[in-house]
Amino acid sequence: MKEKLLFFKKFLQQGRHIGAWVPSSRYLAQAACKSAHLEEAKLVVELGGGTGVLTQEIVRQIPQNCDLVIVERDKEFAQLLKHKFDGSHVWITEAQNMHRYLDEHGFKEVDCFVSGLPFLSLPKKVSEAILEIVENYLAPEGVFIAYSYFPNAYYFFKRFFPEVKVEFVMRNFPPAFIYTCKKK
Template identity: 30%
Template sequence: MNNWNFFREALKNFRSTGAIARASPVLIKHLIGSIPSDRPLTVVELGPGEGCVTRALLGTLHPRSTLTAFEINAAFVERLQLIADERLRVIPIGADRLTDHFSPGSVDFVVSSLPLSMIDQSVKQRIIRQSQQVLAPGGEYLQYQYALQDYGLLKDSFSHVSVRFTLANLPPAFVYSCSLGLV
């Protein structure tokens, strides 16, 4: 799917897509650049869209890692299912069903492109709470956003939250790295 097709799909479903263009390569690097590739990891992706972050993750993850992607848009799910990589599992349901598929402490990284500011407060809180639950000690929740609207929610939910900003995206974006710390 090229940028134009992504744009058309985004216009059809603007509230759930929350973007007009795919994440840029620079933004993707800021988002997933800290994920190690030298060991097998369990990684979950929330809101993969047509898969630009998914493909970058598959390009860097260890051959014995797994990547599970939760996506609600059927057109995007169809595109994701064309990615031929046995590490990838595409789940066509909402990110607020994370704990149906993962047990507590079983995930190393949650990588989210979800448009948090456009998701209902109760659903958003469920997604963040479930992300906390499934993360292993030392695991990280990585998220990009176009505004700092949900900084407070993330600060209240994780013990460490750092934010970076990049102009190299349309529109410019913030990247959060959140962790619960080691227990």
């Protein structure tokens, strides 16, 4: 309950960057991770960890030797994530700067990006910059998973990825579309 209140407070303070009133449901987290096939990943990057609903599911599914980098711009969320997932790299920054962290740590190819970022409500230039980095660092066989409450997010992702599959999850507030994007 405390985390839901924190999330709602953040929504009131910075709605455009949060994009939702409440954290994702575990059903959405499970459906997003199912499409990601995390069991063989070596490096997973989560964008916009929030209170960690998706992170929880990612951590449950990745193998022991897999690195998890969580990118979160809000300091309070990032502190919470560090506390909850102390084996992972939590980086407090904007996702449009994540290439610096990846380069500094020698992370060349990302097997899976899982995103909770509200791409359609962020400034267009920011969303485009993030997608360009994702496209550059995603392994050839890798997968980019994002969810959105809007069906037109499809057209945005399709500009960067030739393959975009869509799934609809009812058990979330509000119901959401999961986009699974690949380079080929």
